Amino acid sequence: MPDPRGKGQMSPKEEAPGTGGDRSRDADVRMVSSTSKGFCSVRHGLALILQFCNFTLCTQNMNLSIALPAMVNSSVLPCPANGSDARDTCNETLPGFWAADPVYDWSPDLQGVILSALNCGSFLASIPCGYVAGLFAAKQLIGASLCVSSVVNLLIPHAADAGAALLIVLRVVQGVAQIIVMTSQYEIWLKWAPPLERNQLIIFSISGSALGACSVVLAGGFLCETLGWPSVFYVSGGIGCACVCLWFPLVYDDPEYHPFISARERDYIVCSLALQDRVPYRSLPMKAMLKSLPLWSILVSHFSVWWYISVITAYLPTYLHSVLAVSLSDSGFLSALMLGAIFVCTILGGLLADVLFSRKVLSLLVIRRLFTAIGVLFSSLFSVSLSWVSDSFSISIAFLVLSLAASSFCQVGSLVNFMDIAPRYSGFLKGLSLVFTNLSGVIAPTVSGFFISQDTESGWRNIFLLSAAINLPGLVFFLVLSRADEQEWAKDQMLTRL
Incomplete structure (x- = not known):
């Protein structure tokens, strides 16, 4: 059984044949990767x-x-209790095999x-x-x-x-x-x-x-x-x-x-x-994390990006029914269509990012910033435009799909950037980012519900404008302060005790 790597070094037995100890690791990777991809x-x-x-x-x-x-x-009426025949007749009129569910x-x-x-x-x-x-x-x-x-x-x-x-x-x-x-x-x-x-x-x-x-x-x-x-x-x-x-x-x-x-x-x-092996940690460099502007850019971006996603997740059926006059049965199909677009674009975004990075077309930092900018700018543009195209059903649906598809590109941008700056603390930073995501998920639907209760038409316009107003500063903050290299405080030698 191979020996575990405590310091990220390869044993001679694991070196590819013919490489020798004087060969660089990059040469090893290139030789093996041609048959491993x-x-x-x-x-x-x-x-x-x-x-x-x-x-x-x-x-x-x-x-x-x-x-x-x-x-x-x-609205489901209870069955009479005056005989098994009456009960059977009542159950036959109720929809579904489990008609008597409580x-x-x-x-x-x-x-x-x-x-x-x-x-x-x-x-x-x-x-x-x-x-x-x-x-x-x-x-x-x-x-x-x-x-x-x-x-x-x-x-x-x-x-x-x-x-x-x-x-x-x-x-x-x-x-x-x-x-x-x-x-x-x-x-x-x-x-x-x-x-x-x-x-x-x-x-x-x-x-x-x-x-x-x-x-x-x-x-x-x-x-x-x-x-x-x-x-x-x-x-x-x-x-x-x-x-x-x-x-x-x-x-x-x-x-x-x-x-x-x-x-x-x-x-x-x-x-x-x-060179990237990780030793399990027992404590966290909290002071360095609090002072890290690249980390804060990620957390702020999580809050701003998820604002629009939280609104759509909570009120998409309501928007389809109240604004576009879509029946409840059709709204389920349309909602699934838009979620399917997010699924496809998320995968395509990941593949595209790796192609650009592996072929050295763009650096990792440029990829993170570019995909975040595409996700925020296009989702804001199409969502804000919805208020002016609501008379056209097909254009409204197209803009909704495009806005959600564009927002999925943030998954390859700011939403995964914590893996770049501090891979050693990826689990903790994911949990920390979820706090900002959930905070946005609580506030955004609440504020949106207030707008809708005032007036449906102007309410949705205000919702989309507010989403853009929150997304754009978050994007600027990320573009200015984000980094894609491992931070000093995230390295093993920089570990400090709480």
Whole structure:
């Protein structure tokens, strides 16, 4: 079994034949990479499994929003209790196989608390879970947390029967488990993603969230109408359990110990990352982080970019129905279409970024700034223009799709920049950035709801103008202060105790 690398050095046995000790690492990488690149590799299989994990998390995150209207639908009349024949006749008139599923008398305020419980758990646990992600093996953390989230999802229909309080507690637990998965997955790429492929591997894996959102919007309502609302939780929970069954036997923290990886691919990854090995940390350079302007540029960009995304996520069906007069049945299809556009453009953005970087067309810093600028400027332009093209249905839909597609390019820009400036603390910084993301996700829908309540037409115009007004300063801040090289405080020798 190969010896672990504590200092990022290769043993003679692992050097490619004929290279010798006087050859540079760059020569080793070039020699091995010619036969190691391609999509039929273990590292791309790992990206596919992580995409499946993110797909699962997103379906489990959104399924309650899809099922809640059926869970509180008071229009379903109770069956008479004066005989089995009458009960059978009543059940035949109700839609769906699970026609007798319970309906709960939850007030709108209580529904809001239930829906926000998962986000509350995520918000409170973001920083602690990000810290923990750097201390323990990512494989065990992700597998265990995904298992917890999936089991909790299977228990939600039974928890609803027991009472709203238990349901809220389970959703908080589920939010904590999902945050551990979201922060820990970046730790895996520190040993699996060659620098020239990091963009495409990370972006491909996180694109599962958009694919999951698209799938649950399309299939959630159909499941509620045909099999009953509990089926939404059983299906997404079952998918999560299947993902866990794939995760533990197929995923390894280090490519050196993977039983199925080829020698060429292993050597390519190890040579590429020979100088980037990470020693687990026990404390954080908090003072240096607080003074780091490149880090602050990333955090501010997370808040500003997610403002518009949070508004669209929360109010897209409302906009389609109230402004564009789209029926509720068609709005689900159109919402899925737009989420599908985000999925496709996210993957294409990652591939394009790696092509530009590997061929030395653009530096990594220019790529981060350029993709962020494209995402912010074009999404702001198309969203603000919606107020002046609302009379044309086709143009409005086209502008919505283009604005969301453009915003996905930020995934290759500022939203992944923390991996460049401090790879050693990637899990913690992802958790820290999620605090700003969730903060934006709380404030933006609240402010937007206030605008809509005043006047629908002018309200949406103000919403889009405010989104642009928040996005553009955030972009300027990122363009001026962002960096793409590892910061001094993020290196091992700069570690300071709290």
